[in-house]
Amino acid sequence: MSILDWSVLLGTILFITVYGIWRTRGAQNIEGFLKGNNREKWWTIGLSVMATQASAITFLSTPGQAYEDGMRFLQFYFGLPIAMVIICISFVPIFYRLKVYTAYEFLESRFDLKTRILAALLFLIQRGLAAGITIYAPSIILSTILGWNINLTNVVLGVLVILYTVSGGTRAVSITQKQQMAVMMGGMIMAGIIVVNLLPPYVSFPDAIQVAGEMGKLNLINFSFDWNDRYNVWSGITGGLFLFMSYFGTDQSQVARYLSGKSMGEIRLGLLFNGLLKIPMQFIILFIGVMVFVFYQFVQPPVYFNKLEKEKVYETAYAERMVKLEQTHHAIYKQKTKHIKALVKGIQSEDAGAIVNAKTNLNGFNKQEKEVRNQVKDLIKEVNPKAETRDTDYVFITFVMQHMPVGMIGLLLAVIFCASMSSTASELNALASTSLIDLYKRSVKEGGSDKHYLNMSKFFTVVWGCLAILFATLASQLDNLIQAVNILGSIFYGTILGIFVVAFYFKYIKANAVFWAAVVAETLVIFIYIRTEIGFLWLNPIGCLLVIFFGYLFQFLRSAKQ
Template identity: 25%
Template sequence: MHSFGVLNWTIVVSFLVANLALGYFLGRKVQSAKDYYLGSRETPWWAIGISVIATYVSALSFLGGPAWAYSDGLSALAIHLNYPLVIFAVITLFLPFFYNSGVASIYEYQERRFGPTSRSVMSLIFLISQALTTAAILYATAIVLQFVTGIDVVWAIIIITIIALIYTAMGGMLAVIWTDVFQAVVLFVGAMVIMFTLINNLPVPLAEALAGLKAEGKLSAVVTDPDITRPTTIWSGVIAMTLFHITVYGANQMMVQRTLGAKTIGGAKKAYLLMGFAAFPIYFLFFFVGVLCYAYYGGKPFENDNEIILSFATEASIPGLMGILTAAVLAASMSTLSSAFNSLATVSIVDFYKKFSDVPEGQGHYLKMSRWLTIFWAVVVIIPAIMYSNTEGSILEVLSKIGSFFVGAKLGMYALGFFSKHTTEKGLLVGVAVGFVMVWYVASYTDIAWPWYCAIGGGTNILVSIIASLIWTGRQKDWSPYSVVGQRQKFAASGEAIAQDGWYRLPGMVDRVSWLLLLFFAASIAVLLLLEAIV
């Protein structure tokens, strides 16, 4: 792209240098493997919360969100309405187990609850699914570089990987969090600039454009059609995708790992609460930009929908706009990549290398190996990233489909760990295997929409695991101390305080502020219904 210009290049290079410099400065504080995984445990909760948001809201949302809304309208937003419900469940059930235990890998819970094999299975599922997810993020970022410079997408993928790898190896989790804060500001400023520029450049007044969008059904965000073959309905969003996102935020090492570095459990919970309240307006912004693009372009088809926002930024011809957009997407995505590389290395070390190697323990050795494994995973994700380059639909939708094959197993394993008395490791592993087969069958031989794969896989896993456990090992006399009931018994017997600074440490206890999440969820649906009604 020869018209990119000196100003735009200056903006992009300045942002990249600022991120690398910040990563280098904070990375000097990394003295041990624990620092590399969790940071200093002195990071304020709001920084961790912004980091959680920035990690999940990356180029996939900036490019894929509008691309999805361009084709499906605001109905695609139904997939992301559930975050208040998701965060309610995560901070009530998941976080207390993980934070109280002081673990670096959340999959250590599986070993304590069921046994070492289940831990290894869960860790392996994470490594595979996260590698595929990271590859999708890498590809989405490569689209930007290809669009801007004209460089082949394969070379763009390789270049971005090298840059993100250098940044990650220097920084550790502390640098990841603080650069996320900086990059989130850049990303959302860029999104707001794009939205207002779109509104000012619409071929007709905004009110007229919205009326036209309504007539074509593009503003119908709450679709009550009970058809389970349709992916973007209120039922798939509220039921199926709530279960999906609970595993993304509650059973995903990359998301939970940064909260384990909070000063207190209250800080960890507040970090997640920030996502619970911020997710809806953020995703509404990205999807609303998509429908505005539909109005701007008159619904014309694109060879690759993920380039819609980039095409508009080019056509707007506002000095520096393309540079701001490119820098925002690149910076946010490399932040997400660095988080992913860090968590992949953490799980590889904690769940496999430490357990199965005979190397004497030493923080210096593990820090060195963590960095080598960071390099390994950066190389691995290049392969599926190149494969994604043949994808023409929304990369955000593609990513969600891929993730749906894995989350059912995670959902079932944690649900059984929390609430089942009689499930044992042998039965659990049978359930996981049958659940995968069921999801494969549904995906291959039925028209059921992908958001339901998690519920189907998780439900199958739970049912089969319980039956297999009862047949194989029989009824258990006592509750596991790592179940919700077992935790209640443990706290009662020890006299340990169930709360710290007003925040519950005991799993299953609902913090007062969490009830506001449910009110916010209802208000979000009301806003969407009102939007369509008043246009």
Template identity: 25%
Template sequence: MTRLHPIDLAIVAAYLIGITLFGLRFRSQDKSLSSYFLGGKTIPWWAIALSIVSAETSTLTIVSIPGVAFTSNFGFLQLVIGYMIGRLIICILFLPRYFHGELFTAYQLIRNRFGSTLQTVTAGLFLITRAAAEGVRVFAISIVVGLAIGTNDILSIAIISALTLLYTFEGGMTAVIWTDVVQMTLYIAGTLVALITLGTHVPGGWSHIHEVASAAGKFHMLDFSFSLVKTYTFWAGILGGTFLTMASHGTDQLMVQRLLAAKDLKESRLALLASGGVVFVQFLLFLIIGAGLWVFYGMPIGGATPGFTSADRIFPSFIVREMPTGIAGLLIAAILAAAMSNLSAALNSLSSTTVVDFYMRLRPNATDKERTSLSRVSTGVWAVVLFAIAVYSVFVGGKGHVVEMGLSIASVAYGALLGVFLLGTLTKFATQAGAIAGMICGFAVNLTLWLISIKLLPSISWLPPIAYTWYVLIGSAVTVGVGSMVSMISSRTSLE
């Protein structure tokens, strides 16, 4: 099997060493939690915006989105439209509450509204599902490194995890965000290089690719059919995408932590809205690459992936086999940049939730030095956990697109989390008992839908496998509905 040229390998190695050393430059003598988890609230909005995009897209985007366009069309962009709407709602609904007081995590807001019990439940749910979803994302690293270097999957994961842990452990959120900026710049540049190079590999260039792909409907985006089974429709994109983003960027500590690192509410809003525009352009670029690869590999019919075990291997394989020496190394480094960016974000957010939402409640009088020391230990522990989940993913394998796999796992919990936040922000009558009951029901419903979709539960005749794009909307609706009902019943009972 074709591997990278030694020159390309040297470029990849130089990148890995260079970005690790760059991240280590942000080691600080400031032992405060604000410095370690929020960068001291001194990071400019544009850096936070790029960091949000890096954390949002990851290796899954780079290796998987071209595969989505290769096997289908541009329907995925319907979901991105919902991403934009969701950001606007977060700016209006959630961000003002996050900046009212000194908060380190999203779940402290839940404590302020409902109490410490629900804070523990929501934070615990975040830890479990974020770890599971990030494990799948770390697994995606092995696809790229295995094709490029020839190392086995487990060794690939171990190398990237260890290097990312090193600078995240030492530099905290400041190192995470500034390495995100460098890494995002690299993989966007790499994407543009890939577009140009792909055009030179097809006779007639991009004009011919456009003509052929357009005639085959590859650029078709809008599907106005209403279906809970189809993943990418206009309604799943607008409704499902909006609710998915409200949950992922409004209730998930991975994103909320970045928004809290802004110096004030205005800059936080600016960072979030700017990231939406960048995300749209980025997804569009990767989908265009997928359409180009479809033409390059002979326009296979029916979503076939000739010569590949999955569509996720098409773009990485093209880089390794077809790119000129030097360019291939740059692109593999760009993909690894996205991987390290997302992994560092996950480690820091998992650590912050562990320390702030659990340890600080058990030891409220602990010094900042003790808390920061535990934060670093927690970062290391979570690195081991994510490594273990990724290794498990290697053995069980993955069918379909890993980007959809990661999003579906995260969406199982997102519905319940978002429902609790909506109960807390939109109602005054909701109680902690009601919110917990709603959360349990919302999570149970989504978990059942997910288990049916991956065939771990038998499909019910009247309930076909529901597309993951609807999970958050369904889960949050159940959570709000049950939570409101239980709250009103319990309030009425207490009055009697």
């Protein structure tokens, strides 16, 4: 990287870190540390909620997802606007009226202490693991670019986030996220403009869109119903609705973002703002990934995008096999080039026959390319059985490093780091507040001073930060980061949501019944995930409905005995 790129990257990260510490210095009470003294306006809430969800994984992995699988991942978010409306109507008024610090406090008043602790523990397990993944995602970048030890990179990034989160708590998180969102979306929009301008002069923007469509990458909507299909309209609206209701309504990393709101009206506006803008934001990021795919139809892509893993093969006796595979890949691309040009020519002349003929030929060469890539992955696996062979997380960063102009490289790296810092800060803040309010203050030390709880909150922030760094060292075993986070959430979120849905809408079901229903439901969800091929989004409604079903069953059996 150039000096300019390093200056942009380091300057952005250090400015946001120092700014967050300076603006929120001197938090003297637990109310200010955990709820920001309820000062936030709706736009801050909306941007903070969006920034918390938009981790580095969003900007690192989503374009790669689109490169490989097209834009059908967008359907994952179709349930989000509906979820925002339900949360504004049902969740927000109760949380706001009770003036809770965490979502799980409400469960004790509705049920009992053990149900509150169960929900809090499920959250701590899920979010603690997810925090590790959000730290790991950008660590891939520095380790790939500089050859740094990835564990050292995890530590550096984790410590930066811990610094300003410990300093200012919730307010530090919210304030820094506004700057981070500006960097993130500004950088990605500029990247989209540049990738289109990098296309050959004879390929216009409309041509590029049609090329993407003809090659199956603009697959936005899929109405076919399939339990095993992760992304279709039905899984997005149904499974996504349950996932987002749980995430935004019961996950403390999100609930804390709007509990700091100035009024109920500000909170509702902030959540609706997020519901309206999140789908367009994801569309833009996915579309950039599709344009990167189109770009690589005219510029030869690497046979394998994880450069470090590929280079390890060249240091072994398998080097000659890798050379031959790269030569084969190059030869296939050279033959493919004339057909992609024929496709563009057919599109420009509106020649349907030429388009069909070019697509047929391109599909054949794409299959050959895929076969060679699979052979490369198999070879990498032979050299290193523990290697991560799915390389979609490296697609966008490879494009950035090899083809972006000076200055933009540093900015786009800053985008990914800002995203990681914003989501990780929210997670650490939420993990600390849940540990303090729902476990420590409630069951370990009641009646402590405000100063004591403030210090313990900072202590828990540091502890969870260290654990997140530790979990990050295990994240390299995952295939695709964005799917890993969503799968992890889906395993736990349905059960947590089920507890809250019962609390809000099913007064017949009491404490013991919902507690054991949640235990049974979570066990069954884990079993279903391990033993079946069902799409992970369906785990959310399954978990929720199982809690309701078993809650009714256990309550009925209990009532029948009395």
